[in-house]
Amino acid sequence: xxxxxxxxxxxxxxxxxxxxxxxxxxxxxxxxxxxxxxxxxxxxxxxxxxxxxxxxxxxxxxxxxxxxxxxxxxxxxxxxxxxxxxxxxxxxxxxxxxxxxxxxxxxxxxxxxxxxxxxxxxxxxxxxxxxxxxxxxxxxxxxxxxxxxxxxxxxxxxxxxxxxxxxxxxxxxxxxxxxxxxxxxxxxxxxxxxxx
Amino acid sequence: xxxxxxxxxxxxxxxxxxxxxxxxxxxxxxxxxxxxxxxxxxxxxxxxxxxxxxxxxxxxxxxxxxxxxxxxxxxxxxxxxxxxxxxxxxxxxxxxxxxxxxxxxxxxxxxxxxxxxxxxxxxxxxxxxxxxxxxxxxxxxxxxxxxxxxxxxxxxxxxxxxxxxxxxxxxxxxxxxxxxxxxxxxxxxxxxxxxxxxxxxxxxxxxxxxxxxxxxxxxxxxxxxxxxxxxxxxxxxxxxxxxxxxxxxxxxxxxxxxxxxxxxxxxxxxxxxxxxxxxxxxxxxxxxxxxxxxxxxxxxxxxxxxxxxxxxxxxxxxxxxxxxxxxxxxxxxxxxxxxxxxxxxxxxxxxxxxxxxxxxxxxxxxxxxxxxxxxxxxxxxxxxxxxxxxxxxxxxxxxxxxxxxxxxxxxxxxxxxxxxxxxxxxxxxxxxxxxxxxxxxxxxxxxxxxxxxx
Numbered sequence: 001x002x003x004x005x006x007x008x009x010x011x012x013x014x015x016x017x018x019x020x021x022x023x024x025x026x027x028x029x030x031x032x033x034x035x036x037x038x039x040x041x042x043x044x045x046x047x048x049x050x051x052x053x054x055x056x057x058x059x060x061x062x063x064x065x066x067x068x069x070x071x072x073x074x075x076x077x078x079x080x081x082x083x084x085x086x087x088x089x090x091x092x093x094x095x096x097x098x099x100x101x102x103x104x105x106x107x108x109x110x111x112x113x114x115x116x117x118x119x120x121x122x123x124x125x126x127x128x129x130x131x132x133x134x135x136x137x138x139x140x141x142x143x144x145x146x147x148x149x150x151x152x153x154x155x156x157x158x159x160x161x162x163x164x165x166x167x168x169x170x171x172x173x174x175x176x177x178x179x180x181x182x183x184x185x186x187x188x189x190x191x192x193x194x195x196x
Numbered sequence: 197x198x199x200x201x202x203x204x205x206x207x208x209x210x211x212x213x214x215x216x217x218x219x220x221x222x223x224x225x226x227x228x229x230x231x232x233x234x235x236x237x238x239x240x241x242x243x244x245x246x247x248x249x250x251x252x253x254x255x256x257x258x259x260x261x262x263x264x265x266x267x268x269x270x271x272x273x274x275x276x277x278x279x280x281x282x283x284x285x286x287x288x289x290x291x292x293x294x295x296x297x298x299x300x301x302x303x304x305x306x307x308x309x310x311x312x313x314x315x316x317x318x319x320x321x322x323x324x325x326x327x328x329x330x331x332x333x334x335x336x337x338x339x340x341x342x343x344x345x346x347x348x349x350x351x352x353x354x355x356x357x358x359x360x361x362x363x364x365x366x367x368x369x370x371x372x373x374x375x376x377x378x379x380x381x382x383x384x385x386x387x388x389x390x391x392x393x394x395x396x397x398x399x400x401x402x403x404x405x406x407x408x409x410x411x412x413x414x415x416x417x418x419x420x421x422x423x424x425x426x427x428x429x430x431x432x433x434x435x436x437x438x439x440x441x442x443x444x445x446x447x448x449x450x451x452x453x454x455x456x457x458x459x460x461x462x463x464x465x466x467x468x469x470x471x472x473x474x475x476x477x478x479x480x481x482x483x484x485x486x487x488x489x490x491x492x493x494x495x496x497x498x499x500x501x502x503x504x505x506x507x508x509x510x511x512x513x514x515x516x517x518x519x520x521x522x523x524x525x526x527x528x529x530x531x532x533x534x535x536x537x538x539x540x541x542x543x544x545x546x547x548x549x550x551x552x553x554x555x556x557x558x559x560x561x562x563x564x565x566x567x568x569x570x571x572x573x574x575x576x577x578x579x580x581x582x583x584x585x586x587x588x589x590x591x592x593x594x595x596x597x598x599x600x601x602x603x604x605x606x607x608x609x610x611x612x613x614x615x616x617x618x619x620x621x622x623x624x625x626x627x628x629x630x631x632x633x634x635x636x637x638x639x640x641x642x643x644x645x646x647x648x649x650x
Binding site: 016017018019021023024027028029031032033034035046051075076077080081082083084085086088103105106107108109110111114115124164165166176177178179181182184185187188191192195 | 211212214216218220222231233234237242244259274275277278323324325339340341342343344346347350351352353355357359389390393394420423424425480481483502503505506509597598599606616618619620621624625
């Protein structure tokens with residue numbers, strides 16, 4: 001069962017890359033491992049570490065205070081590619097609870113909602129302005145309020161976003177989707193009977 | 197009211213509709229592979245059982261070795277464990293799974309349709325983004341994540357919001373030497389990896405109608421690389437003829453399975469198929485593709501500043517300079533395989549290029565299914581590959597996703613018939629160029645990125 005998501009105020013890190021695919025969020029070779037705390041190591045692994053295992057100082061999540069970020073502000077087409085839900089597990093293990101971007105891979109978007117990671121879709125010019133501000137003010141926070149559907153930036157400007165109502169309800173209350181669907185079991189059975 | 201093919205299949209599967217429009221859809225066919233262990237774990241944690249084991253089918257593909265067909269002999273204990281877990285989960289749930297040594301084993305998006313398990317009008321899901329492939333048979337097919345796989349196993353349904361519908365027409369006639377892979381790459385180069393984001397594509401037009409089912413599978417396979425949730429082709433006589441005699445196939449009435457005249461789409465793209473030539477990617481996103489006869493673009497030619505930056509990053513990763521001719525780019529190895537391009541027609545096209553010649557760089561051939569491997573051997577294709585110097589191996593995802601231990605070394609360049617040229621996709625630091633099977637074979641002969649002659 002996912003943890004409820006209501007409000008979040010956290011340091012936000014700018015990730016100025018488009019088309020961040022799920023292979024980059026978690027390389028395939030780690031996916032044979034069961035889900036545990038090691039997923040924090042796997043997250044963005046090849047962007048964060050050199051082949052020799054050294055931290056790459058140029059990658060934003062290796063730079064304090066961004067290494068404590070709870071929110072990531074990305075760009076176009078975040079999470080495209082493979083359906084691997086492990087990408088969401090890795091982000092959560094890294095302490096990221098929300099990703100802001102101007103577009104999301106379809107399956108990543110839905111995987112996020114089912115695991116308590118909030119994907120916030122905002123226009124690219126807004127994302128670019130947020131990234132520029134965060135880069136210039138390391139440690140600046142953003143606030144997300146899911147009940148109000150609002151993201152508030154450091155200047156106090158509120159940006160509205162939308163989340164599909166059912167997923168939003170499940171997130172706010174930490175509800176289990178399977179359990180809710182099973183209450184519709186008679187309808188599922190009726191459908192099967194009608195089709196013969 | 198005229199409806200699209202997508203709407204007809206959608207409407208026929210709605211179990212419950214919420215006031216906000218979200219629908220609970222019935223799932224006719226669920227496929228899974230070794231990566232499903234997260235979903236089975238979730239089910240166990242909730243104390244739930246698989247509701248309809250008869251509607252799910254498992255295929256060992258992501259982690260199975262390309263060499264050897266024995267689970268116990270897999271050297272890496274973690275990989276062996278994943279394959280064993282897959283087999284155990286299927287058996288415990290009473291689900292039919294085509295394990296590593298089964299003659300029906302293969303890549304799920306190749307072997308499923310080949311066995312007649314995907315039929316026109318069905319809803320099809322699998323925990324794999326390339327599930328869009330199955331739309332080639334006129335099914336509504338899309339990839340899902342692990343939580344959704346658990347949901348499908350427990351309820352045989354899935355919650356979906358209606359995606360925007362996109363009509364993509366390939367008019368005219370595809371020139372000889374150009375393939376469905378080239379159509380897909382030309383489309384993605386045109387509309388971008390976000391061009392169909394979250395949408396449902398219906399492929400139409402004379403060039404699509406003229407494609408074999410194998411080629412339609414390739415086209416729909418790549419729909420996800422344009423960001424789409426699904427791609428589909430309306431079933432026709434070609435589809436029915438292809439399904440004839442397949443072990444699990446049942447007769448289907450396809451008369452109404454097409455978009456009505458005047459049905460509304462949210463967006464429309466038209467491409468002239470007669471202008472499509474063999475394509476290759478030069479960068480690290482499938483949208484970074486150009487004709488093989490052309491040059492690697494210069495960053496200053498990018499349409500906007502954000503892409504200029506992305507192109508610089510791609511060129512740097514790929515070890516290329518803008519303006520270089522693709523034909524001058526040396527490759528270190530070639531991969532012919534994957535759910536995109538490892539069907540019998542693909543193997544035939546590559547073998548026709550290789551016949552009687554010797555390759556200049558190593559080439560790995562992994563047929564899309566064990567059955568295809570046997571058919572190819574019956575035709576003598578394996579001999580052509582071997583005599584040319586290629587490795588003729590077993591079926592699985594292999595170098596497309598590099599989960600089974602196969603990988604391209606850091607800095608090495610691979611011409612590949614797979615679907616993703618993402619950074620590190622074929623191994624850390626590996627450089628991937630996506631091409632068609634014929635272009636892959638021609639590149640293996642030349643040791644450079646070239647299209648087949650003639």
